[in-house]
Amino acid sequence: MSQMDMRFLSAFVFLPALIFSQNTISVHVKNVDSTLGQVNVAVYDSDDTFLSFDKVLKTGTVRAHKGMVTLKIEDLPVGEYALAVFHDENANGLLDTNWLGIPKEKVAFSKGKMHTFGPPKYHECSFMVTSDYEISIEL
Numbered sequence: 001m002s003q004m005d006m007r008f009l010s011a012f013v014f015l016p017a018l019i020f021s022q023n024t025i026s027v028h029v030k031n032v033d034s035t036l037g038q039v040n041v042a043v044y045d046s047d048d049t050f051l052s053f054d055k056v057l058k059t060g061t062v063r064a065h066k067g068m069v070t071l072k073i074e075d076l077p078v079g080e081y082a083l084a085v086f087h088d089e090n091a092n093g094l095l096d097t098n099w100l101g102i103p104k105e106k107v108a109f110s111k112g113k114m115h116t117f118g119p120p121k122y123h124e125c126s127f128m129v130t131s132d133y134e135i136s137i138e139l
């Protein structure tokens with residue numbers, strides 16, 4: 001087999017593995033106030049779906065611990081993502097808000113911060129995943 005044939009064969013074998021590789025995001029959530037309830041992470045992959053509860057790409061939940069908790073979101077292809085995190089202290093699975101829609105439970109985002117009049121936009125929170133990825137988010 002010639003060297004050119006070997007290169008072609010190698011590209012044919014390894015390229016699909018790179019394209020379809022699945023990655024893990026390790027999310028370190030800091031500044032958890034209490035051991036009550038759970039910490040939830042929602043993964044979004046577009047501006048159109050960002051912060052829509054019915055259009056979440058993937059989720060992760062872990063029991064709350066005072067200080068820091070870590071969640072792993074697995075099986076994500078290479079792509080752009082944004083995260084929303086909240087401490088669901090009463091463990092009802094919902095982000096509780098007041099009558100104005102302002103969260104009563106702590107909420108945070110990958111990269112972006114809450115604005116005075118609402119959450120950040122997808123492009124303010126998004127990041128690229130090309131391999132396993134670690135991110136720290138402070139509640």
